[in-house]
Amino acid sequence: MPHWTELAAEKKQRQLKSIPQGWLVSPPPDSTLDVTGFPETCGLLTEREIKITNTSVDVLLEKLACGEWSAVDVTTAFYKRAIVAHQLVNCLTEIFVDHALARAAELDDHLQQTGKVIGPLHGLPISLKDQICIKGLETTMGYISWIGRYAEKNAVLVDILIECGAVPFVRTNLPQTVMWPESFNNIFGRTTNPYNRSLTPGGSSGGEGALVALKGSPLGVGSDIGGSIRIPSSFCGLYSLRPSYGRVPYCGALNSLEGQDSVHSVFGPMTNSVGGVKAFMKAIVNAKPWLKDPLAVxxxxQEDEYNLVDHGSGKDLCFAIMWDDGVVVPHPPIRRSLEMTKAALEKAGHKVIDWKPIKHRLLADTTARNYRNIWNAASAEDYMITTSVTGEPVIATMELDDSNVAAAPFRPKKVGITAYQLWQVQKLRKDIRKEYLDHWEATVSETGTGRPVDAIICPASSYAATPHGKNRYTNYTTVWNALDYPATTFPVTTVDPTLDAKKPPHVFYDDCDKGIYNMYDPEIFKNAPICLQLVGRTLEEEAVIKMTEIVDGALAATK
Known part of the structure; x- marks a missing residue:
């Protein structure tokens, strides 16, 4: 067998050949950090294609449905912009132009002949994280050992997207093993943040985050086991949703640690508008995924839930802001975004109270311990078995310079636990979930609405996008995975060195908190997007989406 580096080089060469040569551009030098404006000035896209790619999902769907824009034209516009994005931030894996355009042409023919759309996502190009199988394509998931493995059938989600009329058109980069909050592997290399290429776009859905931020896709699908949708969406300024487990079908997709069901991964949308989040979720759940995936809910x-029937029909809502989690105090721009959101909601007539986090350290530690116990019991073996075919090394750090760098704290160790010990961790998590539910219900005494708090607003991370290899605290997202609460992200602002100057040291919770305080330099984080999370309760996706629309509208009214 060829050396693993030769296999990787051959795959990269095939990827390059899949790009139409006329779509290659001369990207700016590496010293140009912010490349968000480049796609519209590089000369590849026409004025009409720029207009198409700057259009939100809901408007795109309207224009596609009435035939004002053809599926072929829309797919071509986003494909060209996606290829430009890839040359800027290295965000793509699989590129299948002819296949996608053929699909788009079928949709156009159907609309012309029948006057009807195929489904609610008719003609919409959708990008997919490189673990969502498409028949006939390789799905490497960042593993060199999986080069040459072609999918024999689509993942269930792909079948449903096609049934709904969508056009899958690219797949996107992720980290080797998937289990990283950044995006680098030995096949496709490193994905960078389009707002500042010296920073990470996050992970593990980092390719999606970077691509959608550059408007190379109107809507992408990421996965989330501890924040892997919300972290890259936060770092790249996007709207997204981590739904509750089972709301979006997962069957037929690849993953690490397949077979374990203690910590569930979920698929969800990443897009440039909250309307895109709604369009995706409504289409997918109305397609009855439970008839194709036995684990789908x-x-x-539920239109009544979207109209907030259980939340006073959206009148005089009460939001709770979690300023910090009692473990790590967020950096100044995160605090400023929380203050901006509170002011906007109060101006819009809603009530805002403080959220008192309970046992977030224990919750995060329980989830992390669950991860570590599972990983330590089997993941080291899982990764080694997968990579042993080619001898590819298992990545231990996302640092640019990996010499003398200690492995990240969440990487697995070759130790195991008993089934009984694992059960105890799972029991503890179950008990905390009940305690958290009771805590939420008890807020009825503080809201003044006769209801408990309608939603929690909190950081998506304690910081904006970090330099590569520095994203090591994910508890602001992980706790909601432990509770199985749906959570959106929504953009608020960007890092401004003048407004977000470093503050004097606070009383640190511990050395981790101190370390994150010390890493803040407003010049390093300059121009990075800031997003927050809106968190609801299990299987409350419709209400969470609607409340995100309300928060987004309140913020827009203040700008």
């Missing part, structure tokens, strides 16, 4: 889109 049997719950169609």
């Amino acid at each position: 049997r719950k169609k889109w």
Whole structure:
């Protein structure tokens, strides 16, 4: 067998050949950090294609449905912009132009002949994280050992997207093993943040985050086991949703640690508008995924829940802001975004109170311990078995310079635990979930609405996008995975060195908190997007989406 580096080089060469030569551009030098404006000035896209790619999902769907824009034209526009994005930030894995355009042409023919759309996502190009199988394509998931493995059938989610009329058109980069909050592997290399290429776009859905931020895709699908949708969306300034487990089908996709069901991964949308989040979720759940995936939840889109019938019909809502989690104090721009959101909501007539986090350290530690116990019991073996075919090394750090760098704290160790010990961790998590539910219910005494708090607003991370290899605290997202609460991200602002000057040291919770305080330099984080999370309760996706629309509208009214 060829050396693993030769296999990687051959795969990269095939990827390059899949790009139409006329779509290659001369990207700016590496010293140009912010490349968000480049796609519209590089000369490849026409004025009409720029207009198409700057259009939100809901408007795109309207224009596609009435035939004002053809599926071929829309797919071509986003494909060209996606290829430009890839040359800027290295965000793509699989590129299948002819296949996608053929699909788009079929949709156009159907609309012309029948006057009807195929489904609610008719003609919409959708990008997919490189673990969502498409028949006939390789799905490497960042593993060199999986080069040459072609999918024999689509993942269930792909079948449903096609049934809904969508056009899958690219797949996107992720970290080797998937289990990283950044994006680098030995095949496709490192994905960078389009707002500042010296920073990470996050992970593990980092390719999606970078691509959608550059408007190379109107809507992408990421996965989330501890924040892997919300972290890259936060770092790249996007709207997204981590749904509750089972709301979006997962069957037929690849993953690390397949077979364990203690910590569940979920698929969800990443896009440039909250309307895109709604369009995706409504289409997918109304397609009855439970008839194709035995683990999918049997719950169609509930219009009453979207209209907030259980939340006073959206009048005089009460939001709770979690300023910090009692473990790590967020950096100044995160605090400023929380203050901006509070002011906007109060101006819009809603009530805002403080959220008192309970046992977030224990919750995060329980989840992390669950991860570590599972990983330590089997993941080291899982990774080694997968990579042993080619001898590819298992990545231990995302640092640019990996010499003398200690492995990240969440990487697995070759130790195991008993089944009984694992059960105790799972029991503890179950008990905390009940305690958290009771805590939420008890807020009825503080809201003044006769209801408990309608939603929690909190950081998506304690910082903006970090330099590569520095994203090591993910508890602001992980706790909601432990509780299985749906959570969106929504953009608020960007890092401004003048407004977000470093503050004097606070009383640190511990050395981790101190370390994160010390890493803040407003010049390093300059121009990085800031997003927050809106968190609801299990299987409350419709209400969470609607409340995100309300928060987004309140913020827009203040700008």
